[in-house]
Amino acid sequence: MIDKSVKDKSNKVKVDTKIDGKTGDIDFNTLKSGGLIKQTQKDLFTVRLRCPGGRVPLSKLEKILEVAKKYAGDYVHLSVRQSIELPYVDYHDFKKLNEELLEADQKIASCGRRIRVPTACSGCEYNPNGIMDTQKMAELVNEKFFAHPMPHKFKISFSGCPIDCARTSENDLGFQGAVEPKWVEEICIGCRICASACREGAIESDPESGRPIFYAQKCLYCGDCIRSCPTDSWQEERKGWIIRVGGKHGRHPVVGRKIAEFVSDEDILEFIEAIIKWYEKAGRACGTLRIGDILRMPEQWNDFISELRIRFDKKLLPDPKMPYKNEIHFE
Amino acid sequence: MVEDMVSSQLDLRGVMCPINIVQLKLKMKEIENDGILEIVIDEGEPMQNVPRSIKKEGHKVIKVEKIPEGCYKLLVRKNGGSLK
Ligand code: SF4
Ligand code: SF4
Ligand code: SF4
Numbered sequence: 001m002i003d004k005s006v007k008d009k010s011n012k013v014k015v016d017t018k019i020d021g022k023t024g025d026i027d028f029n030t031l032k033s034g035g036l037i038k039q040t041q042k043d044l045f046t047v048r049l050r051c052p053g054g055r056v057p058l059s060k061l062e063k064i065l066e067v068a069k070k071y072a073g074d075y076v077h078l079s080v081r082q083s084i085e086l087p088y089v090d091y092h093d094f095k096k097l098n099e100e101l102l103e104a105d106q107k108i109a110s111c112g113r114r115i116r117v118p119t120a121c122s123g124c125e126y127n128p129n130g131i132m133d134t135q136k137m138a139e140l141v142n143e144k145f146f147a148h149p150m151p152h153k154f155k156i157s158f159s160g161c162p163i164d165c166a167r168t169s170e171n172d173l174g175f176q177g178a179v180e181p182k183w184v185e186e187i188c189i190g191c192r193i194c195a196s197a198c199r200e201g202a203i204e205s206d207p208e209s210g211r212p213i214f215y216a217q218k219c220l221y222c223g224d225c226i227r228s229c230p231t232d233s234w235q236e237e238r239k240g241w242i243i244r245v246g247g248k249h250g251r252h253p254v255v256g257r258k259i260a261e262f263v264s265d266e267d268i269l270e271f272i273e274a275i276i277k278w279y280e281k282a283g284r285a286c287g288t289l290r291i292g293d294i295l296r297m298p299e300q301w302n303d304f305i306s307e308l309r310i311r312f313d314k315k316l317l318p319d320p321k322m323p324y325k326n327e328i329h330f331e
Numbered sequence: 332m333v334e335d336m337v338s339s340q341l342d343l344r345g346v347m348c349p350i351n352i353v354q355l356k357l358k359m360k361e362i363e364n365d366g367i368l369e370i371v372i373d374e375g376e377p378m379q380n381v382p383r384s385i386k387k388e389g390h391k392v393i394k395v396e397k398i399p400e401g402c403y404k405l406l407v408r409k410n411g412g413s414l415k
Contacts, residue, residue: 196382227383230392
């Protein structure tokens with residue numbers, strides 16, 4: 001299958017296309033920022049498409065298929081971070097491919113030392129666990145911060161609830177939906193459903209009355225009690241995003257940790273802006289390092305927290321914890 | 332007694348999620364509005380999933396009773412009704 005794609009390419013008429021105003025020699029770094037990844041095979045690239053939150057409208061999908069048949073290999077690859085990738089694209093075809101994709105408003109992703117396309121779970125629209133609207137935020141963050149240059153790659157993800165399908169602790173910046181429950185005593189009928197519904201043992205039933213006894217320190221903020229209580233005795237106290245910073249996978253994974261809870265959609269954009277600003281500064285001092293590796297240096301961590309504290313004050317946790325290494329290769 | 336008003340019963344012991352939810356949905360179709368269905372479900376996953384699905388569908392659990400062997404008997408009123 002692969003050989004066939006490559007051979008087909010060699011039969012294609014190659015036109016002399018201008019890329020970034022240059023002909024002939026191609027600056028691979030320029031291309032890379034535009035979502036082109038060099039393949040092992042000569043002249044061939046994988047084109048990574050911009051699919052925020054892994055959601056691709058059918059109108060775009062049709063265009064992608066049309067373009068792929070024309071310029072790419074005979075399959076697409078779904079990247080681990082939710083992008084559609086078109087392999088075996090000859091760089092001479094890049095301009096035409098890009099223009100044709102744009103007819104359906106399909107853009108190309110970002111690579112390299114930039115803010116990458118955010119990933120997100122399917123979120124609250126139709127997933128019964130979803131607390132916050134991940135898709136809306138992925139779209140918004142993609143529009144606002146797309147391909148912003150950074151000291152190193154910078155990945156953002158959104159999970160709708162504490163099940164955390166989008167793995168917020170493995171991203172440079174992760175946002176996870178959360179809801180804090182509160183109990184309204186007067187309307188409780190002591191049915192015990194909430195104690196059975198809570199998977200965390202955060203609710204026990206009083207043996208006599210059947211009413212809940214709440215252990216707040218065990219609560220994961222999933223909202224199952226609220227969804228299950230037949231009388232609406234469990235209600236929303238606060239709802240919003242948990243923010244985790246400094247995670248990454250790769251050769252030396254780092255676990256990102258919580259710096260804030262119950263942050264609103266609007267404040268998320270502010271947090272991202274502030275964190276970008278700090279990372280740019282820290283990157284100048286520390287060099288090409290992921291934010292999680294910089295944040296593991298105590299003096300940088302302190303600087304980070306005190307800078308965010310000035311801007312966000314009590315919206316930041318009182319005592320957030322530094323990211324730590326997850327030594328999967330050695331333990 | 333609300334028990335006297337039960338119009339239908341469904342034993343969902345040993346039925347896994349989400350099959351139990353589908354069976355419950357089908358049973359609910361047979362019942363008139365405000366009719367009461369008695370179901371029996373297992374502790375654990377069914378108790379985590381079934382009550383919230385009942386609520387989501389707009390029905391109402393009006394009584395819960397723990398019965399032996401780790402099961403629960405739930406009385407469900409179709410399409411809400413007030414909790415009295
Ligand atoms: S993180 Fe929660 S809301 Fe998102 S897909 Fe997973 S279970 Fe659903
Ligand atoms: S929010 Fe989730 S973890 Fe917290 S008490 Fe309710 S069911 Fe338990
Ligand atoms: S589920 Fe609701 S009504 Fe039943 S015991 Fe819990 S809080 Fe009370």
